[in-house]
Amino acid sequence: MNIKILFVKKIALALGLIFFGFSVNAQLNSKIKVYFNHPVNNAVSSGTNAIYTAGFADTIAAYINRAKYTVDIAQYDFSASSSSSAIAVISTAANAAAARGVTVRWIYCGSETNTGLSLLSASVHTVASPTVGMNSSYIMHNKFMIIDRNVASTAVLCTSSMDWSDEMITEDYNNMVFIQDQTLAKAYTSQFVQMWGDTTSTANVSAGKWSTNKTASTTTSFTVNGTPISVFFSPMDGAETQLENVINSANNDMYFGIYDFTLSSPAEDMSTKYRHGVTGFGNMDQYSTTGSSIAPYDTLKATNVLGTANLQIYTGSYIYHNKMICVDQGAPTSDPQVGTGSYNWTSAASNYSDENFMVIHDATVANLYYQSLCQDFHVLGGAACAASTTGISKYDFGSQQLAVYPNPVVDVVNVTVKNVGTTLFVRVTDQLGKVVLENQANQTNEMRLNLSGLSSGVYFVTVTTGSDTYTQKLIK
Numbered sequence: 249m250n251i252k253i254l255f256v257k258k259i260a261l262a263l264g265l266i267f268f269g270f271s272v273n274a275q276l277n278s279k280i281k282v283y284f285n286h287p288v289n290n291a292v293s294s295g296t297n298a299i300y301t302a303g304f305a306d307t308i309a310a311y312i313n314r315a316k317y318t319v320d321i322a323q324y325d326f327s328a329s330s331s332s333s334a335i336a337v338i339s340t341a342a343n344a345a346a347a348r349g350v351t352v353r354w355i356y357c358g359s360e361t362n363t364g365l366s367l368l369s370a371s372v373h374t375v376a377s378p379t380v381g382m383n384s385s386y387i388m389h390n391k392f393m394i395i396d397r398n399v400a401s402t403a404v405l406c407t408s409s410m411d412w413s414d415e416m417i418t419e420d421y422n423n424m425v426f427i428q429d430q431t432l433a434k435a436y437t438s439q440f441v442q443m444w445g446d447t448t449s450t451a452n453v454s455a456g457k458w459s460t461n462k463t464a465s466t467t468t469s470f471t472v473n474g475t476p477i478s479v480f481f482s483p484m485d486g487a488e489t490q491l492e493n494v495i496n497s498a499n500n501d502m503y504f505g506i507y508d509f510t511l512s513s514p515a516e517d518m519s520t521k522y523r524h525g526v527t528g529f530g531n532m533d534q535y536s537t538t539g540s541s542i543a544p545y546d547t548l549k550a551t552n553v554l555g556t557a558n559l560q561i562y563t564g565s566y567i568y569h570n571k572m573i574c575v576d577q578g579a580p581t582s583d584p585q586v587g588t589g590s591y592n593w594t595s596a597a598s599n600y601s602d603e604n605f606m607v608i609h610d611a612t613v614a615n616l617y618y619q620s621l622c623q624d625f626h627v628l629g630g631a632a633c634a635a636s637t638t639g640i641s642k643y644d645f646g647s648q649q650l651a652v653y654p655n656p657v658v659d660v661v662n663v664t665v666k667n668v669g670t671t672l673f674v675r676v677t678d679q680l681g682k683v684v685l686e687n688q689a690n691q692t693n694e695m696r697l698n699l700s701g702l703s704s705g706v707y708f709v710t711v712t713t714g715s716d717t718y719t720q721k722l723i724k
Contacts, residue, residue, distance in 0.1 A: 277613070283425075323412055359377070385600045404427070409589070442462050445457070459601070478606070503577070505573075506572070509544045510543070516547060532559065571589065
């Protein structure tokens with residue numbers, strides 16, 4: 249039995265284990281709040297449910313209404329046809345803040361119409377990104393907001409995938425994260441000041457730095473209440489390289505949702521991970537499947553990568569506007585990560601545009617994004633994600649002595665649990681949670697399963713005996 253235990257340990261280290269160490273009481277860092285504007289799948293929650301709300305504008309306005317000293321906004325587009333628009337609550341809050349003495353500074357993209365700016369009072373200070381002397385691919389595409397940057401107890405940073413328009417709030421797919429941390433807020437402030445050209449309330453247009461004229465960030469790594477967070481500003485901080493680092497960190501699973509994906513290198517990195525046993529799926533907007541730069545789409549839809557079943561495309565009247573990736577949410581000991589922000593996965597976003605890309609190293613945050621990605625995947629036509637397994641023991645091989653072998657398997661796999669003494673239930677599911685095989689036996693600690701009828705791929709073997717449940721990855 250000792251030889252068998254050692255063998256299982258080696259397989260576990262080589263292939264990774266799903267649900268390792270999951271706690272049904274996993275808690276979100278109190279300094280981090282995440283929101284999604286489309287329904288989420290709380291059935292796959294690891295303990296903290298993701299929040300779906302149609303009130304993104306109301307949430308943003310509520311933070312502005314609490315501001316005591318400063319509000320800094322860098323927003324690509326603010327479109328509101330009138331004061332009755334749902335998004336107009338933001339301009340109302342900004343005007344009220346300025347009226348009570350809060351310094352409100354607002355950067356917007358000069359090449360966009362930004363019709364909502366007409367709703368701002370003269371007390372709100374604004375500046376546009378340049379429209380001349382820039383690369384033709386350049387846009388000021390940031391979507392972030394900083395509240396009370398100089399107050400440690402209340403400084404808040406918000407970054408999002410969402411442009412500020414009624415359609416973006418109610419129809420397009422977006423996510424938004426708020427983080428209460430002054431150090432992080434000041435990192436974003438440093439980026440804001442480069443574009444603003446001054447530290448005062450009045451912008452210095454001649455001193456403003458945009459695109460490749462900016463300087464690279466001196467600090468990109470932060471710790472917020474115990475959670476490591478990295479922030480990279482495009483084009484000077486190497487956002488594409490940082491995206492690839494997130495992808496290449498995956499040991500167990502990887503899920504993504506993206507509006508514009510034209511970068512070949514990240515797609516090839518993803519392909520390599522998926523072909524070597526990392527599980528997952530992707531959601532893409534139809535915008536990334538047509539035109540002259542669809543290499544990532546072609547790479548990922550390959551049969552031996554994701555295939556069409558695990559790569560779902562939004563084809564509706566609006567857009568799938570998220571820019572998010574979730575890595576190893578099913579393996580909490582393997583540095584789960586989320587990448588989010590305004591950064592699309594394109595050459596223009598990497599090399600010219602003003603963007604921000606945030607990486608959060610946190611198992612619970614990763615699971616929140618997984619809940620959203622799962623629901624999106626299903627709505628777009630993919631299989632429903634399986635409900636999260638609860639009551640799973642941590643993998644102490646010295647006590648549970650579970651073996652699933654050979655692994656990888658050709659046809660017949662052996663399942664062994666020492667000293668069962670009760671009914672042994674075994675269930676095999678595919679990587680999307682669909683049950684493909686079930687069996688049970690009484691008063692035994694061994695079972696042989698014939699998997700010859702299953703196609704090659706990644707599966708999960710779940711063994712239940714008495715009150716104990718164990719799950720292990722299996723490759724056929």
